[in-house]
Amino acid sequence: MSCLGVLFSIDGSEAEKLKKMERGNIVEYIQEEIEEVYFNEKQEQTAELDKAWDAIHRAFCESELLFQHGEQPFSFVILDGEILYGDMEDEDDYIVSYKNAEQVKSVSEALKNLSESEFREKYFKIDEAKYEYPLSEEDFEYSWGWLSNTFEFWHNAAKNNLSVIFTVDQ
Secondary structure, eight states, X not given: XXXXXXXXXXXXXXXXXXXXXXXXXXXXXIIIIIHHHHHHHOGGGEEEEETTHHHHHHHHTTTOOOTTOSSTTGGGGTTOSEEEESOSTTOOSEEEEEEOHHHHHHHHHHHHXXXXXXXXXXXXXXXXXXXXXXXXXXXXXXXXXXXXXXXHHHHHHHHTTOEEEEEEEX
């Protein structure tokens, strides 16, 4: 599996459709409907995180890769929010977490005020044993680069009163 994280900003009708959908249909819908459309027609509503999502989440969430854990609103950048798929034993192949429009606004505000030096401090506090990857300047730059590339995405989603889903295949 590739473990590539992606953020999509979605409108209220798309959010309601996802939230009402049977869990077993969510991943297929995202892959066939959302990814297909957003990667081709709505790139401004898409933000890729590559594999940096892991370090970003751990930096904001006390080294843990857990749902509903960490410093809000930063924890909403990746895993925190309503888990639509991925929190059950038989759902270990994919994660989908949903952030409502109010959470998106709080993330946008927090990221607007986040400096590289503040993120550096959070990154270098990650427990390497939990991360299972050595902390380094190179990995920090990689993580900060992907995170900072999402700032405009979060701002636009907040400005347009959109929700956000984070997806990753495992």
